[in-house]
Amino acid sequence: MTGLARAAAKRALDVLLAALGLVLLAPLLAFIALRIKRDTPGPVFFRQERVGRGGRLFRIHKFRTMRTTDGGAQITAAGDARITASGRWLRRAKLDELPQLIDVLKGDMSLVGPRPEVPRYMALYPDAVRREVLAVRPGMTDLAAIEFRDEERLLAAAHDRGDDPESVYVREVLPLKQRYYLDYVRRHNVAGDLRIIARTLRALFQPRGDDERRTC
Secondary structure (H helix, E strand, O other): OOHHHHHHHHHHHHHHHHHHHHHHOHHHHHHHHHHHHHHOOOOOEEEEEEEOHHHOEEEEEEEOOEOOOOOOOOOOOOOOOOEOHHHHHHHHHOHHHOOHHHHHHHOOOEEEOOOOOOHHHHOOOOHHHHHHHOOOOOEEEOHHHHHOEEHHHHHHHHHHOOOOHHHHHHHHHHHHHHHHHHHHHHHOOHHHHHHHHHHHHHHHHOOOOOOOOEOO
16 A cells, blocks of 8 residues: 555544544533533633644644643643542543544544644654654554553652652653654554554553553
């Protein structure tokens, strides 16, 4: 399959599954929206600037899981005081990520691909790595997202040890994620995307041990 054909097949899969997901999950999405509105004042969606394909900035959609505030770190550790009551279970079940199906339909994201970074952290990527990672659309999930699905607890543990969670993320987590991202960009295909989607679904429904990880 040529590069153009592979890209067209990947986009067709994205549109089909994202549209189907939004239709089938509509009752759940409505329930979550109502729960958020009843929980704390503020919008249903959290929108944040991320770096997309080719370095183009876009605003990602998530269900809001934190109290509205103008400050705070751009990474979140488990137990963060900003997280709302509904936000705790949304983040634990990864349901806060579901609105990104909208971003997939818009073409800003793909179902599978490197997770989109905020500009601050993308600027820390080595130039060659940044160019390669940004050659594809960012994704809702990938192997790094599965491996680090319990990332918030890892960062909370770093805080408990007296380390700065953001420094630990930049120094230890980010380089590992970059390796996963580069491997995906160099090897991805539709069949591989389907396998990653299946692995993501299994990971979401399996019990998590204390040593398991979570993506941000």
